[in-house]
Amino acid sequence: MISTTHGLILAAVLFALGLTGLLARRDVIFVLMSIEIMMNAAGLAFVVAGARWGRPDGQVMFLFILATAAAEVSVGLALILALFRRARTLDVDAANRMRG
Amino acid sequence: MQDLLWLVPGLPLLGFLVLSLAGGRLSRPAMAAVGTGSVGASAMVATLVALGFHEPFRQVLWEWMRVGEFAPTIGFRLDALSLVMILVITWVGFLIHAYSCAFMAGDAGYRRFFAIMNLFVAAMLTLVLADNLLFLYLGWEGVGLCSYLLIGFWYQDPANGRAARKAFIVTRVGDTAFAIGLFFLIAQVGTLDIEEAMTRAGSISAATAAALLLGGAVGKSAQIPLQVWLPDAMAGPTPVSALIHAATMVTAGVYLIARTQALFALAPVVQTMVAVIGAATLLLGGIGALAQRDIKRVLAYSTMSQIGLMFLALGLGAWPAAIFHFMTHAFFKALLFLAAGSVTLSLHHEHDIFRMGGLWKSLPISFATFLIGAASLSGMPFVTAGFFSKESILGSAWERGVGWWSVALVGVLLTSLYIFRVVFIVFFGEAKTSVAPRRDVLLTLPMVALAILALVGGWIPIPVGVFEPHVGVASVVSMAGIVIAWSLRAPLAFPGVDFDGLYERAFVRPFLRLANAVGRDPADAVSFGPAWAAATAHRLASATQTGSLRWYAAGIVFGGVVLLAVVLWW
Amino acid sequence: MVVILGALLLGGLLAWVAERWGEVWPRGVALMALAIAAASSLVPSWRGEVAWPWIPRLGVGFHLAVDGLSLLLVWLALFLGFVSVVVSWREIKERVGLFHFNLLWVLAGVIGVFLAADLMLFYLFWELMLIPMAFLILVWGYGDRVRSALKFFIFTQASGLAMLVSIVALAVFHARTTGRLSFDLMELQGTPLSQGAARWVMFGFVAAFAVKLPAVPVHTWLPDAHTDAPTAGSVVLAGLLLKTGAYGLLRFVVPLFPQAAAEAAPILMGVGVAGILYGAVVAFAQTDFKRLVAYTSVAHMGFVLLGIFALNPMARQGAVLQMIAHGISTPALFIIAGALQARLHTRDLREMGGLWAVAPRMGAVALFFIVATLGLPGLGNFVAEFLTLAGTFQMRAWMAAVAAAGVVGAAIYALSLMQRSFHGPHREGLVMSDLSVREVVVLGVMMAVLVGLGLVPQPVLDLAGGAHVGP
Numbered sequence A: 001m002i003s004t005t006h007g008l009i010l011a012a013v014l015f016a017l018g019l020t021g022l023l024a025r026r027d028v029i030f031v032l033m034s035i036e037i038m039m040n041a042a043g044l045a046f047v048v049a050g051a052r053w054g055r056p057d058g059q060v061m062f063l064f065i066l067a068t069a070a071a072e073v074s075v076g077l078a079l080i081l082a083l084f085r086r087a088r089t090l091d092v093d094a095a096n097r098m099r100g
Numbered sequence B: 001m002q003d004l005l006w007l008v009p010g011l012p013l014l015g016f017l018v019l020s021l022a023g024g025r026l027s028r029p030a031m032a033a034v035g036t037g038s039v040g041a042s043a044m045v046a047t048l049v050a051l052g053f054h055e056p057f058r059q060v061l062w063e064w065m066r067v068g069e070f071a072p073t074i075g076f077r078l079d080a081l082s083l084v085m086i087l088v089i090t091w092v093g094f095l096i097h098a099y100s101c102a103f104m105a106g107d108a109g110y111r112r113f114f115a116i117m118n119l120f121v122a123a124m125l126t127l128v129l130a131d132n133l134l135f136l137y138l139g140w141e142g143v144g145l146c147s148y149l150l151i152g153f154w155y156q157d158p159a160n161g162r163a164a165r166k167a168f169i170v171t172r173v174g175d176t177a178f179a180i181g182l183f184f185l186i187a188q189v190g191t192l193d194i195e196e197a198m199t200r201a202g203s204i205s206a207a208t209a210a211a212l213l214l215g216g217a218v219g220k221s222a223q224i225p226l227q228v229w230l231p232d233a234m235a236g237p238t239p240v241s242a243l244i245h246a247a248t249m250v251t252a253g254v255y256l257i258a259r260t261q262a263l264f265a266l267a268p269v270v271q272t273m274v275a276v277i278g279a280a281t282l283l284l285g286g287i288g289a290l291a292q293r294d295i296k297r298v299l300a301y302s303t304m305s306q307i308g309l310m311f312l313a314l315g316l317g318a319w320p321a322a323i324f325h326f327m328t329h330a331f332f333k334a335l336l337f338l339a340a341g342s343v344t345l346s347l348h349h350e351h352d353i354f355r356m357g358g359l360w361k362s363l364p365i366s367f368a369t370f371l372i373g374a375a376s377l378s379g380m381p382f383v384t385a386g387f388f389s390k391e392s393i394l395g396s397a398w399e400r401g402v403g404w405w406s407v408a409l410v411g412v413l414l415t416s417l418y419i420f421r422v423v424f425i426v427f428f429g430e431a432k433t434s435v436a437p438r439r440d441v442l443l444t445l446p447m448v449a450l451a452i453l454a455l456v457g458g459w460i461p462i463p464v465g466v467f468e469p470h471v472g473v474a475s476v477v478s479m480a481g482i483v484i485a486w487s488l489r490a491p492l493a494f495p496g497v498d499f500d501g502l503y504e505r506a507f508v509r510p511f512l513r514l515a516n517a518v519g520r521d522p523a524d525a526v527s528f529g530p531a532w533a534a535a536t537a538h539r540l541a542s543a544t545q546t547g548s549l550r551w552y553a554a555g556i557v558f559g560g561v562v563l564l565a566v567v568l569w570w
Numbered sequence C: 001m002v003v004i005l006g007a008l009l010l011g012g013l014l015a016w017v018a019e020r021w022g023e024v025w026p027r028g029v030a031l032m033a034l035a036i037a038a039a040s041s042l043v044p045s046w047r048g049e050v051a052w053p054w055i056p057r058l059g060v061g062f063h064l065a066v067d068g069l070s071l072l073l074v075w076l077a078l079f080l081g082f083v084s085v086v087v088s089w090r091e092i093k094e095r096v097g098l099f100h101f102n103l104l105w106v107l108a109g110v111i112g113v114f115l116a117a118d119l120m121l122f123y124l125f126w127e128l129m130l131i132p133m134a135f136l137i138l139v140w141g142y143g144d145r146v147r148s149a150l151k152f153f154i155f156t157q158a159s160g161l162a163m164l165v166s167i168v169a170l171a172v173f174h175a176r177t178t179g180r181l182s183f184d185l186m187e188l189q190g191t192p193l194s195q196g197a198a199r200w201v202m203f204g205f206v207a208a209f210a211v212k213l214p215a216v217p218v219h220t221w222l223p224d225a226h227t228d229a230p231t232a233g234s235v236v237l238a239g240l241l242l243k244t245g246a247y248g249l250l251r252f253v254v255p256l257f258p259q260a261a262a263e264a265a266p267i268l269m270g271v272g273v274a275g276i277l278y279g280a281v282v283a284f285a286q287t288d289f290k291r292l293v294a295y296t297s298v299a300h301m302g303f304v305l306l307g308i309f310a311l312n313p314m315a316r317q318g319a320v321l322q323m324i325a326h327g328i329s330t331p332a333l334f335i336i337a338g339a340l341q342a343r344l345h346t347r348d349l350r351e352m353g354g355l356w357a358v359a360p361r362m363g364a365v366a367l368f369f370i371v372a373t374l375g376l377p378g379l380g381n382f383v384a385e386f387l388t389l390a391g392t393f394q395m396r397a398w399m400a401a402v403a404a405a406g407v408v409g410a411a412i413y414a415l416s417l418m419q420r421s422f423h424g425p426h427r428e429g430l431v432m433s434d435l436s437v438r439e440v441v442v443l444g445v446m447m448a449v450l451v452g453l454g455l456v457p458q459p460v461l462d463l464a465g466g467a468h469v470g471p
Helices: A004-022 A028-053 A057-087 B002-025 B028-052 B080-103 B109-130 B133-151 B158-189 B192-201 B206-221 B229-235 B238-247 B251-259 B261-265 B268-290 B296-313 B319-345 B365-379 B386-401 B404-425 B442-458 B468-485 B499-518 B524-544 B549-569 C004-019 C023-041 C068-091 C097-115 C119-140 C147-178 C193-211 C221-228 C232-254 C258-284 C287-308 C311-344 C360-373 C380-395 C397-421 C436-455 C458-465
Strands: B059-061 B074-078 C049-055 C058-066
Touching: A004 A028, A004 B549, A028 A057, A028 B059, B002 B028, B002 B059, B002 B074, B002 B080, B002 B109, B028 B080, B028 B109, B074 B080, B074 B109, B074 B133, B080 B109, B080 B238, B080 B251, B080 B442, B109 B133, B109 B238, B109 B251, B109 C258, B133 B158, B133 B192, B133 B229, B133 B238, B133 B251, B133 B261, B133 C147, B133 C380, B158 B192, B158 B229, B158 C380, B158 C397, B192 B206, B192 B261, B192 C119, B206 B251, B206 B261, B206 B268, B229 B238, B229 B296, B238 B296, B238 B319, B251 B296, B251 B319, B251 C023, B251 C258, B261 B268, B268 B296, B268 B404, B296 B319, B296 B386, B296 C068, B296 C380, B319 B386, B319 B442, B365 B386, B365 B404, B365 B442, B365 B468, B386 B404, B386 B442, B386 B468, B499 C258, B549 C360, C004 C097, C023 C068, C023 C097, C058 C097, C058 C119, C068 C097, C068 C232, C068 C311, C068 C436, C097 C119, C119 C147, C119 C232, C147 C193, C147 C221, C147 C380, C193 C232, C193 C258, C221 C232, C232 C258, C232 C287, C232 C311, C232 C360, C258 C287, C258 C397, C287 C311, C287 C380, C287 C397, C311 C380, C311 C436, C311 C458, C360 C380, C360 C397, C360 C436, C380 C397, C380 C436
Parallel strands: none
Antiparallel strands: B059 B074, C049 C058
């Protein structure tokens, strides 16, 4: 039996890893992957919480997150393709035309 | 007969309206006919009214306005004083108009000239006939406007425009004092009706009111310290100068003080001030006239000086003498200007007296009329009008003290000195320029008519005190002036008080500096402040929009951490 | 009353639509709408009162009322409406329909302001006149028109907001004492207010009206707006929009806050005097014809402010008459400026001079209005200034004396304007046509009105004297 605390710590570590990747990576595909990791960290936290209270809600939420992640990936990949077509690069820092 | 009074100012006004509204369709002779005829008709009406005059009366056309108790009218009042004024103004004005028909013959602005001249006469008649001070003020300002337009008649030359604006603005300074005097009277006696205000004047501080009115009179009549505009006003055509100096404008101040005599009588201090101003201007004008080279400027300083004499009389309480002198002055000064105009016209607009000479042979009529005018001006005994009026002023000065009398006597000396100096320089000696005499009956007739008036005009009222001992003194002094004048034919120059320069430094330049300083409207800073704040805020806020996705993500993270921290630790 | 407003609002819409049938149509429609409004304003029976419920929950009513003061200003508005349509006949060539729509809606807003007896309704009309006016400058203006229109809009909008806050505050204070929420002017009069509250609430109103008047130092939108506006815009701006500020002071500030107004009177009179002198000096330094005239407006409206807060019947009459007389003389000068601009393609006085030689008729007309501006007796402005100053003198003599110095200043700037444009040496090649018949008719009527005001001002003074809200 894994304790709730351990599970939550794992979720937090995963989230932090994803966050670090999001902020540090310039390649847009890695950015997208980092976001996936963060979402899954959130899902894990839900599952752990659901197990702690013995309720199915956590797992239901995880399914939602999976669906959201799938939708997000499809939109994100489409955006990446569009970016690549325009800028011929996958560097997020190059796409700064909205600078004020 | 008396009901026709309103036609006296009404006819010249009608002439102005016809000329300015429909005049474009008139031929030049028709313009002259309308312009001169309207003033002539007005003179006829004035004479008719005078013949039927028994006692003062008023004719109210309509009530101008009514605010509470204050209800000035558009109305006229005729008494002996205004009767003398309207007769002189209309008749002398008529002669000057007739003269102008010929004098201005070739000018492009013929219609404009007559239109404004008519308005000028109408305004002056309104001034002297008004039954209340507000209506009088209307005429007063109207006179000022017309003088502006006529002095700057030849508007293409900036110097004329400058002289015109100077005249208007300097007199307006006086007018503003006058207006404040009117406010004061309204506040104190509640009416501007001249008769009523004068009867109620005893209950108020008359000195303030009188001093303020004096400010207006000083401006219009070109007395010290507001005399600076008059010499420059010579920029206008000669008939205009004649009209300004003889019949209208400068005599307005004399009329105003005579009209509000009751007020001045209540304020002895102010009345003495009138006398002092008059005496100072009398001497200053006389000395100034000696130093001039331009024949018209000599006459301008002469007017200043003569009006000073009238002010002296007014200040000594002898207003009938002042008005008497106003009348004779109107005759001989108009005559002098018209004669001088005929001289300059024959000399291709040469105004410098030192480039004239020996003209008595080639211009006999100009010479004769100018000589009569000069004689009348310097008060040749018994045969001239100027003698009688001057004597009546001298007589009243004698009664008030030898001091006043001797000042007036010095004025008499200066007068005959400067005017006969001009006569000798211009008409005697050797000829210096070619002369092309202009002979036109319209030029000559008014001059002759005025010459007759300048001789016999003094017989109208019976002169008093002609045979007192001091009379002889004045005549001798005047004769002596002529003799000295013969020996003073060279150009003179002496330092005087430079009023123009003084005012330039004291008022004109500071005003220009001020106008330059605020010309860009520093108050606009009110709008600059908020505008600057908005722009700065915008710059700061837009600096955060780097366009970098990772920067935004970091922002979200930072915000999330802060929020979480707040939630957890609050 | 409703007919007037309706005719103008509907006429505006119709003029917009009528554009597609040709350029003359909108002008004709606008003239028709003005004629209908003018005709109905002459019918005595319309001078009753209109009071319909509008937003009963908030106590807001559609309440229109008229008295002598409103009537005078409504007539002035309609008169200047005709003038504006006629003077833009040649000047406005683009989007004619939209132009007349905006023009008529400004007029409707102005007239609504003059008639409204409900503060919310007043505020509605106040805003209604603002937006089309800004568009008139923005679309048909000259020079840096975007900046000028924005400046005008921001100044008036921001100060209007202060007024809105005050209106609401006043209604709330009123509801606290009576328990009934109302925005009706009649009901709000006599609302008991503590001294401090009255001061602050009045300040909001004064802010809005002082900007519109305009008083120094918040006048700076005016020269820009005037300079860049089309002629009709300047006519409406000088003739009417400035008057709404003065009207607001007369109608709202003095009756609603008699105590606070009396306390603030010395300050506001001082502001008026400052405006008279400052406007005169700054006007003299201008080189742009329209800008110079705009600063003369600042000076003239200073007289109005002075007259209103002298709190003396004579000065008040003078102030009202000044509103009317200035509403004729200054628009006329703007029309002349517009005529010069159309012919010479410049308003710069340094490039003019001696124009009398080529356009004597225009010179004479300009001279007439210039001397009206400097307050020559016999014309309306003189009677107004004289009564204002005479009334002020009875309250605070030295202020009237200082303000009278502004009359000398007026002579200086007015004559310098005449000198630099029509007098002086005529430049070679500076040729232009004289006034057309259309312009002569418009300006001639305005001259006649000014002479009438100057010699027979009594009917106007009578109307202005009996000013009180309600039938």
